[in-house]
Amino acid sequence: MSKQLETFKSNLEEFASKHKQEIRKNPQFRVQFQEMCATIGVDPLASGKGFWSEMLGVGDFYYELGVQIIEVCLALKHRNGGLITLDELHQRVLKGRGKYAQDVSQDDLVRAIKKLKVMGNGFGMIPVGGSYLVQSVPAELNMDHTVVLQLAEKKGFVTVSEITDSLKWEKERAGHVLDHLLKEGLAWLDSQAAGEPQYWLPALFSELTSRDVTPEEANQMTP
């Protein structure tokens, strides 16, 4: 097999010398490349020591992105409990990368996150409203929790009546799910809202309705 490996290695080197830039600069090319690898049963991101990583440089691109994703999630955890929209994550990663770094697409983020899962810190993606919520803490979120998150996506908050009306659940089931989200720090309770209490999800706050809170400020606020 070692002879075939050598042959393949030189094929890859040739490819790299012609098209290495394409991978770095062209996100559609990256997607195509990843999908083709998946089809034949090859994972180009499995190891930094793999040929793909060494010769095409795909590895460093995604592993560094992984570091940036972890750092953003960690920095915001005190505010959103470890749940963030893919859009917001994308914006913040771009900001952190600075002016001169390579642009990244949301597909790139998704692939990097898939790799981070193996490290057991609860990284996962929840489909919500046409995009995703990225989870970065090992909070247990089952189907019920996910469905409520999806319901809350439109306005950033949800009430017990909304859940019982649209999902046709009993009050108890709704209360159970909301309590869990509160406990995990993913939801905040507004008991002074007109009508009934509202459960807000900081992860879903848009730029227009929020202001950044530092960890110190967060600690000073009463629970």
Added chain:
Amino acid sequence: MDRFSWSNGLLEINETLVIQQRGVRLYDGDDKAKLDVGVALLSTHRLIWRDIKNHECCIAMPLSQIIYFEEQAAGIGKSAKIVIHLHPSPTNKEPGPYQNSKYSHIKLSFKEHGQIEFHRRLTEEMTQKRWENTPASQPIPTGTGPQTGRTRAVGIVGIERKIEEKRKETDKNICEAFEDLSKLMVKAKEMVELSRSIANKIKEKQGDITEDETIRFKSYLLSMGIANPVTRETYGSGTHYHMQLAKQLGDMLQAPLEERGGMMALTEVYCLVNRARGMELLSPEDLLNACKVFEQLKLPVRLRVFDSGVMVVQLQSHSEEEMIASALDNVSDKGSLTAEEFAKLLGLSVLLSKERLLLAEKMGHLCRDDSVEGLRFYPNLF
């Protein structure tokens, strides 16, 4: 820039926000517009721009004004841009920041990146033309009108042709790249099949293949990025690369672990190590596989997986009993503690302090008070 009208930035009924991007500066043709950097918003109906500091300063243009657009790559000291070519304004256009302009194109300059997604979404919206199906409550003037016919012909067609040529050239390069990629993949597939047949042989004739050859095979799999077909696990423990890596990590992590109370989450280690390396970074799997052989190599650090699935690297010297005893001491001292309070006390991350409290609880030394206000631990008096 004279195609824009002042706007309040509020979306109409039936109009949906598609994407927004901060850090965008507008250009009137090739000149910087007399506006500051702001936020560009794309909706199903319009292109909107708002000044970041002064929210009152907000302008919009219907997407139907757009003839054609293309990306302009970033250069040294220059941000990436999207160049948008526009129809002339209709006569009933509402006033905007510019009365008139000598240009019929504008540019969006992405000073904080984001042009790839913006371009993609703009392409989608311009293809779908959703504004035609669900007209917003305000009538949006379109760019085509009989009086605009003649002036369009020369200038814009010339521009379009140039853009088309450049696009064909880029397309050709991409085509070639894709062709080469397909050929490469065919060869890679052969390698995958070859490795499967070898793996089968190994399974059948257990005795005939030497230890050495098995290790060599595993490193081939690693190079190709193929999962080990025999064990199905990530072909980790067993390659020399991971053993070497484990030794390096064992050395490198001593001091950071001491500083952090003897324990670090695997994601923390990942960030620490890769930031230090700068290039030739480790993949998450590389790190995990190296950690898995700590015990085998009798290194002073260990990988540990908690019930919750959280993985940490901890100093071997940090015994379990010590950790539990200290947790119990601290909790008794304060009467009760939450994970956050414990974290502050010890200078640990909240995640890890929670794991310690859970461990102490598992061993029967602490018990919990689980309420909506959070999880609090008390000494177990039962």
